[in-house]
Amino acid sequence: MRAVKQLSAAFPQGWRTRFAPAPTGWLHLGHAVSALYVWGIARAFGGRVLLRVEDHDRGRARPEYERGIFDDLAWLGFEPDEVAPPQRERGAAYAAALAALEAAGLAYPCACTRREIGALSGDFFNEESRYPGTCRGRALDGAAHVARRVLMSDEMESFDDLRLGAQWQVPSSQCGDVLVRDRRGQWTYQFAVTVDDRDQAIDVVIRGEDLLSSTGRQLRLAQMIGRTEPPRYLHHPLIRSADGSKLSKSAGDTGIRELHAAGRTSGEVLGMAALAAGLVDTPRATTIAELPALFAR
Numbered sequence: 668m669r670a671v672k673q674l675s676a677a678f679p680q681g682w683r684t685r686f687a688p689a690p691t692g693w694l695h696l697g698h699a700v701s702a703l704y705v706w707g708i709a710r711a712f713g714g715r716v717l718l719r720v721e722d723h724d725r726g727r728a729r730p731e732y733e734r735g736i737f738d739d740l741a742w743l744g745f746e747p748d749e750v751a752p753p754q755r756e757r758g759a760a761y762a763a764a765l766a767a768l769e770a771a772g773l774a775y776p777c778a779c780t781r782r783e784i785g786a787l788s789g790d791f792f793n794e795e796s797r798y799p800g801t802c803r804g805r806a807l808d809g810a811a812h813v814a815r816r817v818l819m820s821d822e823m824e825s826f827d828d829l830r831l832g833a834q835w836q837v838p839s840s841q842c843g844d845v846l847v848r849d850r851r852g853q854w855t856y857q858f859a860v861t862v863d864d865r866d867q868a869i870d871v872v873i874r875g876e877d878l879l880s881s882t883g884r885q886l887r888l889a890q891m892i893g894r895t896e897p898p899r900y901l902h903h904p905l906i907r908s909a910d911g912s913k914l915s916k917s918a919g920d921t922g923i924r925e926l927h928a929a930g931r932t933s934g935e936v937l938g939m940a941a942l943a944a945g946l947v948d949t950p951r952a953t954t955i956a957e958l959p960a961l962f963a964r
């Protein structure tokens with residue numbers, strides 16, 4: 668594993684990154700760790716931070732969570748250089764990107780339910796089930812079936828993660844043809860972020876290792892929607908609960924609001940995040956101004 672501090676040469680002049688939480692719960696310590704990486708690396712190496720609310724999941728997004736994102740980041744001292752439009756306002760851009768793929772014969776309607784796909788791929792209990800291509804070539808009525816998938820050819824995608832080094836992924840064997848719009852007409856995470864990252868000129872994506880396996884398919888989608896210069900990626904380690912499980916939004920004891928309400932200062936919470944991320948060895952309060960030194964020293 669490479670140290671981030673050796674990477675100053677990897678960042679182009681005036682580069683852009685983003686912090687992109689979903690308003691489907693309150694921010695917790697895991698988000699603070701991610702924000703610390705995003706802002707710390709951007710401030711250390713001359714990048715700009717765009718804040719994007721990823722509310723593509725209309726069934727789970729709630730306005731109070733969206734307000735919470737802005738309030739908690741402001742309290743912690745994470746100031747974005749730019750705020751992107753939320754994904755609910757980007758439907759026309761996603762529709763145009765899909766229309767271009769359909770015109771090129773690279774997307775097709777899908778009539779499958781989630782349950783059918785799980786049964787077909789024999790992988791129902793696995794978090795990632797592979798779509799077996801059931802509706803490829805079925806000539807379904809696109810008006811009656813609004814879900815769309817994009818063809819994933821069998822090539823490998825390789826990329827150089829700025830922290831983890833060389834990576835190889837084959838999207839067609841990981842997930843099959845990628846769902847870009849679901850049965851309810853909602854845009855999927857994979858497609859929305861790829862179109863957003865292109866349109867918002869994101870050069871470096873800094874995010875948790877839980878999304879490492881999505882990178883190959885996002886690189887492929889980016890090429891397919893005409894992005895010539897793909898973004899670089901840096902996947903940071905995830906913090907774990909005491910029992911070793913991944914922190915979730917339901918982990919109320921690490922909620923930023925709860926810590927705030929319990930009388931913690933923002934400096935103490937940043938210190939907890941830096942300690943949880945392994946960026947400091949001892950528990951101590953820290954400030955936003957000190958973050959770049961954690962990466963650039």
Ligand SMILES: [Zn+2]
Nearest residue numbers: 777778779802
């Ligand atoms: Zn299908």
